[in-house]
Amino acid sequence: MTETLIETNDLSVHFPLQGKLFGPKPVVRAVEGVTVHIERGSFYGLVGESGSGKTTFGRALLRAVPITRGTAKYTDADVSYDLTTLEGDDMTEYRKRAQLIFQDPYAALSPRMTVRDIIAEPLEVMGLTQSRDETDERVREIARKCRINLEHLRRFPHAFSGGQRQRISIARALVSEPHFIVADESVAALDVSIQADVLNLLKGIQKDMGLTFLFISHDLSVVAHVCDHVAVMYLGRLVETAPTRELFAAPRHPYTKALLSAIPSLDPDDAGNVVKLEGEIPSPINPPPGCKFQTRCRYAIDICRVEEPKLDHSGFDHDVACHRWKELADDPQASVVEHD
Amino acid sequence: MTKPLISVKDLTIRFNTDEGLVTAVEKVSFDIAQGEILGLVGESGSGKSVTAKALMLLNPDNAVYGPESSITLNLGDEQVDVLSLGPKERKVIRGGAVSMIFQEPMASFAPAISIGDQMVEQLLIHSDMNKASATELSIEMLARVGIPDPAQRFSQFAFEFSGGMRQRAMIAMALSTKPKLLIADEPTTALDVTIQAQVIDLMKDLVNEYHMAILFITHDLGVIAQTVDRMVVMYLGTLIEEGEVRNVLRKPGHPYTQGLMNALPRLDDLDTPLTAIKGDIPSPLDRPTGCVFNTRCPVTLGEDCETRVPIYTSMGEGHQVACHLVEKTGAPA
Numbered sequence: 001m002t003e004t005l006i007e008t009n010d011l012s013v014h015f016p017l018q019g020k021l022f023g024p025k026p027v028v029r030a031v032e033g034v035t036v037h038i039e040r041g042s043f044y045g046l047v048g049e050s051g052s053g054k055t056t057f058g059r060a061l062l063r064a065v066p067i068t069r070g071t072a073k074y075t076d077a078d079v080s081y082d083l084t085t086l087e088g089d090d091m092t093e094y095r096k097r098a099q100l101i102f103q104d105p106y107a108a109l110s111p112r113m114t115v116r117d118i119i120a121e122p123l124e125v126m127g128l129t130q131s132r133d134e135t136d137e138r139v140r141e142i143a144r145k146c147r148i149n150l151e152h153l154r155r156f157p158h159a160f161s162g163g164q165r166q167r168i169s170i171a172r173a174l175v176s177e178p179h180f181i182v183a184d185e186s187v188a189a190l191d192v193s194i195q196a197d198v199l200n201l202l203k204g205i206q207k208d209m210g211l212t213f214l215f216i217s218h219d220l221s222v223v224a225h226v227c228d229h230v231a232v233m234y235l236g237r238l239v240e241t242a243p244t245r246e247l248f249a250a251p252r253h254p255y256t257k258a259l260l261s262a263i264p265s266l267d268p269d270d271a272g273n274v275v276k277l278e279g280e281i282p283s284p285i286n287p288p289p290g291c292k293f294q295t296r297c298r299y300a301i302d303i304c305r306v307e308e309p310k311l312d313h314s315g316f317d318h319d320v321a322c323h324r325w326k327e328l329a330d331d332p333q334a335s336v337v338e339h340d
Numbered sequence: 341m342t343k344p345l346i347s348v349k350d351l352t353i354r355f356n357t358d359e360g361l362v363t364a365v366e367k368v369s370f371d372i373a374q375g376e377i378l379g380l381v382g383e384s385g386s387g388k389s390v391t392a393k394a395l396m397l398l399n400p401d402n403a404v405y406g407p408e409s410s411i412t413l414n415l416g417d418e419q420v421d422v423l424s425l426g427p428k429e430r431k432v433i434r435g436g437a438v439s440m441i442f443q444e445p446m447a448s449f450a451p452a453i454s455i456g457d458q459m460v461e462q463l464l465i466h467s468d469m470n471k472a473s474a475t476e477l478s479i480e481m482l483a484r485v486g487i488p489d490p491a492q493r494f495s496q497f498a499f500e501f502s503g504g505m506r507q508r509a510m511i512a513m514a515l516s517t518k519p520k521l522l523i524a525d526e527p528t529t530a531l532d533v534t535i536q537a538q539v540i541d542l543m544k545d546l547v548n549e550y551h552m553a554i555l556f557i558t559h560d561l562g563v564i565a566q567t568v569d570r571m572v573v574m575y576l577g578t579l580i581e582e583g584e585v586r587n588v589l590r591k592p593g594h595p596y597t598q599g600l601m602n603a604l605p606r607l608d609d610l611d612t613p614l615t616a617i618k619g620d621i622p623s624p625l626d627r628p629t630g631c632v633f634n635t636r637c638p639v640t641l642g643e644d645c646e647t648r649v650p651i652y653t654s655m656g657e658g659h660q661v662a663c664h665l666v667e668k669t670g671a672p673a
Contacts, residue, residue, distance in 0.1 A: 049532035049533070049534065049535075050503070050532055161620040161621060161623075162384070163620055164620060191383035191384055191559065191621070192383065192559065192561075192600055192603050192604055193383060193599060193600060193603050193616060193617035193621075194616065194617075194620065194621075195603065195616075196602075196603040196604075196605075196614035196615060196616035196617075197616030199605075199614060200613070200614060200616065218532065218533070219605075220533075220607065221604075221605040221606060221607050222605050224605065224607055224610055225605040225610060225614060244610075245610065248607060248610070258534060259533060259534065260607070262533040262534045262536065262537040263533060263562065263607060264536075264537075264540070264560070264562035264563050264565060264566040264567075265562060265565060265566065266561060266562055266565050266589060266601070266604070266606065267565060267589070268565045268566070268585050268586050268589060269586070271566065276537065276538070276541075277534040277537075277538075280502050280504055280505075280535065281532075
């Protein structure tokens with residue numbers, strides 16, 4: 001039986017903007033009413049375009065941004081935290097258990113620290129080790145796991161390539177032995193030939209150490225390869241969530257279908273049954289009424305323009321927020337991504 | 341046989357740096373025909389951007405071009421030797437017959453001048469239009485690339501445009517002087533997939549309409565497959581494979597091209613684990629001798645690969661590969 005490590009209910013993150021002196025201040029609704037269950041030991045993918053709120057959601061789970069509304073709970077074997085009210089010692093303890101891997105390995109590492117110091121810093125800050133020898137031992141151990149040459153620990157980050165730097169960032173995030181990792185676009189800045197290596201490393205470590213990952217990415221093919229479960233976000237809302245294979249074999253939401261078909265095929269003669277999306281993602285300050293995707297959706301009808309769809313069970317573990325998913329699923333004309 | 345629009349021969353580019361002379365591009369040759377889209381693929385450090393910039397002489401002053409290097413632009417009645425152009429004669433390759441669009445459209449527009457003024461300015465420089473007709477043409481071009489309310493958008497600034505809009509405006513601007521060759525350096529990399537699909541469609545339409553050639557630079561093989569006619573693959577400053585896009589993607593000859601294809605996560609096959617190319621791209625300061633790929637090659641023959649630069653071996657019409665193994669066996673590595 002699997003257990004839920006992270007559970008959110010109707011989670012929202014709003015950022016107030018500078019407004020006029022009187023009257024209501026405008027608000028950016030970065031994340032709006034997101035409900036997810038992330039199971040322990042899973043590799044949970046979060047997909048969306050820029051402005052979809054995926055990064056903000058990841059940060060809210062780490063309490064790097066304040067949660068405006070809704071609940072978020074972290075339940076481990078020995079403890080349980082309510083992330084909305086976390087503070088003081090509990091917050092310090094939670095920081096040891098939840099870590100973040102950044103996108104850009106060039107910006108994330110201090111150029112003035114040696115690789116050893118970079119990796120050791122979390123241990124020292126959190127007071128996890130008693131002596132320098134113990135710290136060194138922990139650093140060497142995690143460096144080995146992340147396939148960092150131990151000789152390199154004395155060098156500075158500028159000497160390393162993107163792939164090597166990303167392995168250093170990963171080691172730094174893992175050295176405090178966290179249970180939950182948010183990886184925000186962690187391979188997006190890497191070249192293809194290196195990307196595969198880092199993905200395999202993340203996946204291997206996740207299995208070995210029994211970690212739970214929230215893997216945030218805009219790249220659906222990467223997500224398809226590493227994640228067990230995928231959630232798709234659009235304009236701050238969760239529009240579809242399902243186990244990876246299920247989602248890619250039978251996407252239900254028109255947005256998911258469009259995203260999938262927009263990925264250029266490697267076969268020059270297969271232009272694909274591309275569902276062209278018109279226009280661009282609306283502004284989260286002034287989102288459209290009803291379904292947030294209605295401005296770009298070719299199946300939008302009257303109800304879509306007034307009423308926001310709720311997440312609906314469309315199959316085992318497969319939820320979709322669309323008024324018309326049922327008729328679209330029955331209509332062969334509407335099914336655009338075929339799998340054999 | 342018609343002459344290619346632009347012909348690059350034995351292009352070698354080195355940079356004078358504090359750490360010595362660094363080779364960025366070595367003996368690269370390729371042609372682009374009229375109306376052709378040529379894809380230039382490579383990872384970071386492959387020299388693809390430096391090569392493209394050489395076509396417009398945009399490399400910084402510490403760039404040293406090798407003595408045998410030549411770039412010839414064929415404008416019908418006139419042959420332009422690009423590398424020998426003096427500072428005053430460069431107008432033809434900078435917005436005249438050759439235009440360029442860049443990866444980051446936000447960084448390519450001046451933030452404090454309206455999009456319209458920037459479009460008009462270049463038309464005044466490159467054509468004998470007056471301001472009124474330049475304005476008219478610019479608004480027409482904005483409409484052509486699918487920007488709604490072009491007349492109103494014309495007087496707005498870059499920050500008021502979204503990412504996709506900016507890239508469209510950039511394309512409109514680059515095409516308004518009717519160049520013969522458009523250099524597109526990672527034009528869709530900063531865009532979301534749904535917007536990327538829109539921009540690629542737009543570029544393909546415009547090629548047909550204006551009958552111009554495009555040098556399309558990207559690291560994304562999927563984009564290449566859907567966009568270009570022919571492609572060249574670069575690794576560490578060297579051209580290692582060239583051919584029709586169908587031939588190269590279906591039957592890649594070079595172990596590096598094969599490695600790239602295997603490292604790419606594919607949606608139609610979720611079961612095969614991703615295979616990385618082992619090791620990291622060497623630093624250009626530390627270029628391997630012989631075949632530049634020998635330090636990471638899974639099928640290296642040893643000494644031959646480490647000492648001698650492989651020659652180009654044909655694998656079919658127009659498809660050539662620089663690899664010792666292909667040279668020996670005549671089959672893909």
